[in-house]
Amino acid sequence: MRKVRDFDAELKALGDRAKQLRVRKIQQFGELIEATGADALEPDLLAGALLAAVAEKEGTTTKAWTARGAQFFRETSRKSSRRARGISESGKAAAGGAEPA
Template identity: 55%
Template sequence: MRKPRDIDSELRALAEKTKGLKARKITQLGEVVAATGADALDVETLAGVLLSAVEAKDGAKEEWRRKGADFFQRARGGGASRSRAAQHAQGAP
């Protein structure tokens, strides 16, 4: 005869895993903000930019996705530093 499953403990384990994944996602989002130099922006400006991105049309989002992919590609190759990203965010060439 099979041992009955402890559904409550399985649900608790899943809830803990979900909590850990959410915390990891928040940490990664913060790392992206810092890596791009967006941490130099005030909170209201950053929130406004993100809200505009959420409301944007798909064509613009696709362009931003490509630009972001290029950024991470350069970062992996050592070509993009935080200081360069911060300079770019502030409008310096």
């Protein structure tokens, strides 16, 4: 005998998942704006720059922006991994934290 599917529950679960993804995307955009220092810009300037980037059709310009963005993420990743290694090697995190149970 076949199991009866609850389509309403499945649709609700999919809707909830989509909402979570939208919230996470917005949060990540905010974190990106802070990480790049763009939070210091006026909102009108930031919006104008983003609109210009969306409207840009020249391939060489967008390729240069893409390369610069990729470099930013590589450097950021390298810095965060160095910080994590430095903390674990120096023992500061272990000494300052609570003892595991």
